[in-house]
Amino acid sequence: MAGDAKYQGAFPQLVTKIIASYVSHHNVAPEQIPDLISSVHRTIDSLGKPAEPQGILTPAVPVRRSVTRDAVVCLECGWKGKMLRRHLSTRHGLTAEQYLKRWNLASDHPLTAPAYSAQRSALAKELGLGRGGRQSAPAPVAAAPRRRGRPRSAARIAREGA
Numbered sequence: 001m002a003g004d005a006k007y008q009g010a011f012p013q014l015v016t017k018i019i020a021s022y023v024s025h026h027n028v029a030p031e032q033i034p035d036l037i038s039s040v041h042r043t044i045d046s047l048g049k050p051a052e053p054q055g056i057l058t059p060a061v062p063v064r065r066s067v068t069r070d071a072v073v074c075l076e077c078g079w080k081g082k083m084l085r086r087h088l089s090t091r092h093g094l095t096a097e098q099y100l101k102r103w104n105l106a107s108d109h110p111l112t113a114p115a116y117s118a119q120r121s122a123l124a125k126e127l128g129l130g131r132g133g134r135q136s137a138p139a140p141v142a143a144a145p146r147r148r149g150r151p152r153s154a155a156r157i158a159r160e161g162a
């Protein structure tokens with residue numbers, strides 16, 4: 001070896017030893033040697049490095065930061081909003097259950113911003129009204145002489161948020 005080829009990889013002597021040993025025991029065509037060298041080099045170089053975790057999902061944000069008072073964050077893509085459920089199904093084709101399982105989350109992991117769901121249910125209870133006139137016709141009450149329970153629209157509002 002003239003030593004004119006500078007070997008850039010790790011453990012050049014080890015690589016050389018392995019190659020020399022291999023070549024002396026195997027019938028290797030000269031044109032195969034470069035491949036052999038790079039193959040040995042790659043193998044040695046990858047030793048001691050942490051293996052790429054495979055099949056382990058990396059959340060867009062740490063799980064413990066995925067829920068704030070005013071927003072919930074999608075672990076899939078980092079989307080942030082008041083309600084995750086709809087986003088999950090439209091963006092990722094996931095049900096809430098699939099999402100929780102996929103990320104190993106507790107079944108009571110909030111998918112709606114806590115402040116928002118509290119606000120919505122309080123609103124629904126107090127007013128029993130739809131948002132911004134989306135429900136234009138109020139339920140007729142003439143047939144019901146006595147008030148009981150929550151108005152139907154309130155229940156609907158509460159469900160939408162869940």
Ligand SMILES: [Zn+2]
Pocket residue numbers: 074075076077078079087088091092
């Ligand atoms: Zn997402």
